[in-house]
Amino acid sequence: MTTTANTRKAGPWLVLLLAGAFEVGYALSVAGSEGFTILGWSISAAIFFLLTLFCLSVALKAIDVGIGYAVWAGIGAVGAALLGPVFFDEVLSPVRASWLAVIIGGVVWLKLADSPRSRRSPAEVTA
Template structure:
């Protein structure tokens, strides 16, 4: 094999730089934050009938999908999606009462804590994959 061929970049589509585990998780957390913004703004859009909230929802939607897709370059899809959805669910449930006429009951808080525990354990498990 000649040295010229070994110095050329790989033509394999997945050979480009893969993000580190830590940066993938940071981008996943950002995607989760955008998902919370998306969920809340969809609620505020009242079925996409309020223009300002609808525009904000579309922006958050595009941001969350972009960040999620970037994070999934370094995190398994099943783990990444579960964490992203968990962040969105917990964030929307906790902030819903702040922005809307919603109630966070003790029972809901307990089950949200279960989701948070699951997300933490998924991160721990991802750190130990072989």
Template sequence: MLLLAGVFEVAYALSVGGSEGFTVLGWSLSAVVFFPLTLLALSVALRAIDVGIGYAVWAGIGAVGAAILGPVVFDESLTLVRAFWLAVIITGVVWLKLADRSSRETEKPASVAGPAA
């Protein structure tokens, strides 16, 4: 669900960029559709994920996705310096997720043995 929220966030960011201050109808309508979708998907994902981790991953997906697709959809540039910092963001998101997974594993209660057979 968090990945879906991230995809919706990328679509929303690109839509807002294309709307040119909400003066282009098609892009504006797209932004109006994707904004509640990204919030809904994020809120569902946060039922099972800590808010700090979930928000960081969601924002990272949105930032990286918009930065990568911006040059494809619009006439933007993706320089080597920007690509480096995107790699830093992606690395940070992956480390956050791995840290969250390892902390959840250490919090699991020991399994209780069932009745003797």
């Protein structure tokens, strides 16, 4: 596979990672807005919302919707859970951290399942 082909494959995944990062920003902003009663956090939430949906829609042009959505949601959930204690009065217990590790493992396996090698038919593998 050429470098250009690798870049074409990596591009949508990088945009999906960016969408996930914006999703974390959105979740944290919604929490900080306290029911959209704090203007700065509310504006931040609206901006992150638009950015995450735009990037997700771009990424889903090349990534299957089921896998892309699961990865995006997983990044958002893990990121919000890890950064919630940093920005807000939240607790990340060992049990929660363990389940977050399960989510991270699932996201990694979904990415591996989307690799070209896993998409080959049995006839292509034996050939």
